[in-house]
Amino acid sequence: MIKRLIAMMALLGAASPALGLDRPRDFVPPPPSMIPNFREQTRDVVIELGTYAKKRNPAFQVLMRGGSELLVKGELEMEWDDLHDPSGANFIKRLPLRSVFRPLVKVLDGIVMDGLYCGPYSFDKPLGEVIKARRDLDLELDAEKKRGIHRPPVAVEMGPFSNDPAEELRKYNELKQKQARAETQRRETYALDALRSEGRNVLTIEMCDKPAEREAAYKSAIRDHVTPYAKVGTGPLDETPRAHPAFENAKEILTVANARNWLPVLRSDRFGTKGKFIEAIAETNYDIVLVDVAHRSAELLVKADVQRLKFKKLGPRRLVIAVMPLGRAYDWRWYWQKGWEVGNPAFLYALDEDPGTFVTDLGSGEWRGMLGKYLAGVMDLGFDGVMFDDVGTYLWFEDLMPLGG
Numbered sequence: 001m002i003k004r005l006i007a008m009m010a011l012l013g014a015a016s017p018a019l020g021l022d023r024p025r026d027f028v029p030p031p032p033s034m035i036p037n038f039r040e041q042t043r044d045v046v047i048e049l050g051t052y053a054k055k056r057n058p059a060f061q062v063l064m065r066g067g068s069e070l071l072v073k074g075e076l077e078m079e080w081d082d083l084h085d086p087s088g089a090n091f092i093k094r095l096p097l098r099s100v101f102r103p104l105v106k107v108l109d110g111i112v113m114d115g116l117y118c119g120p121y122s123f124d125k126p127l128g129e130v131i132k133a134r135r136d137l138d139l140e141l142d143a144e145k146k147r148g149i150h151r152p153p154v155a156v157e158m159g160p161f162s163n164d165p166a167e168e169l170r171k172y173n174e175l176k177q178k179q180a181r182a183e184t185q186r187r188e189t190y191a192l193d194a195l196r197s198e199g200r201n202v203l204t205i206e207m208c209d210k211p212a213e214r215e216a217a218y219k220s221a222i223r224d225h226v227t228p229y230a231k232v233g234t235g236p237l238d239e240t241p242r243a244h245p246a247f248e249n250a251k252e253i254l255t256v257a258n259a260r261n262w263l264p265v266l267r268s269d270r271f272g273t274k275g276k277f278i279e280a281i282a283e284t285n286y287d288i289v290l291v292d293v294a295h296r297s298a299e300l301l302v303k304a305d306v307q308r309l310k311f312k313k314l315g316p317r318r319l320v321i322a323v324m325p326l327g328r329a330y331d332w333r334w335y336w337q338k339g340w341e342v343g344n345p346a347f348l349y350a351l352d353e354d355p356g357t358f359v360t361d362l363g364s365g366e367w368r369g370m371l372g373k374y375l376a377g378v379m380d381l382g383f384d385g386v387m388f389d390d391v392g393t394y395l396w397f398e399d400l401m402p403l404g405g
Helices: 003-016 038-056 075-084 102-107 127-146 165-197 213-224 273-283 305-310 365-380 396-400
Strands: 059-063 111-113 201-208 227-232 262-263 287-290 319-325 329-330 348-351 357-360 383-390
Touching: 003 305, 038 059, 038 075, 038 365, 038 383, 059 305, 059 319, 075 213, 075 365, 127 165, 201 213, 213 227, 213 365, 273 305, 287 365
Parallel strands: 059 111, 059 383, 111 201, 201 227, 262 287, 287 319, 319 383
Antiparallel strands: 329 357, 348 357
16 A cells, blocks of 8 residues: 555656746745735736826727736735735735725726637636626635635545556546636636626637637627637637638727727738738728737837728728737847846846747836836837736746745
8 A cells, every 4th residue: 555655646746747937047935925926016017007008098908918816816815915914913904805906907998818718728608607606606615614614616626546556647637637727717707707897898819629619719709798819720829810800890999898809910920021911900800900019029010000000991990909028028029139138137037938938027127117118119109009918927936936835
């Protein structure tokens, strides 16, 4: 029996997934009491940038891709509060569990979610039903907690399941994926509930395996009052746009709330020249187009380019949104300077798993200053809005510096 347990421990240890990228060189984790609230850092940046944009132009549309955990207070931030206020002196000032961070929601017109209908974390029921089921379960869990019963918010299945170590490992990995899916869906459900309650909008990016799944995703999105973009296959968002998008219409679109479809094009390399790229996007009838501020990430767009994109082929006005990464920097983007590397400047915190990609320190004043100038430039070019991308790097920092040590 002891030999079997030792074998199982070795197998399970080997099965633990590695982080997407390595720890920075010579990294020494700080004591738990010195670990920042990385979610709060990210929230602060989005709020600061969004507030600036809304003050400068109240009609400017602000989107955020991902970041579900930033919208609603979860268990990890409750743990952070306890760690930094062990005596409970500031307990009355703390937001309760599952509270909505309204200052963040206030600056957002919507959020972009990946894989609501296609992919490993997709929902298989209408979002309204999912939200109601989550609310009902939380009420049940809260009532049990008052009676001294503590159930986890996501059910956990326990082993052992087999005398065969290989089968035990297979079952362990299967359950681990199942639980990761349930936990991801739980966090996204809280975010969806918060956004709907506050009258905000949800857009989605779907990468589906088959055309039938793509069409099903469009139907589900419209049922759930979600603005969809769906494609077949994975890879970068660089596809030549469809001549006639799903839910094509001749309406004027001046806010995200009125859009029925959208087109995100984050890489324009395959379009050829900047002129060909602008022409290809202009000859479409999407309600929203999302593009980088620079063709091939190097040749900056000018006001005339942005103005050309602001009208559908049918004639009516539409929204042109710029993508703006927050938590990562890229050595192929227009702002990159010769000699930059990890630690120089200091906000380049670590290499990401993709070549030429760096995780940035959103607590850095220098990086925040660059982001402020970036957003000002976006608005100077006449864009109708911005989508803050790469906001989810706080999850990597949380893995790197767990509160439990």
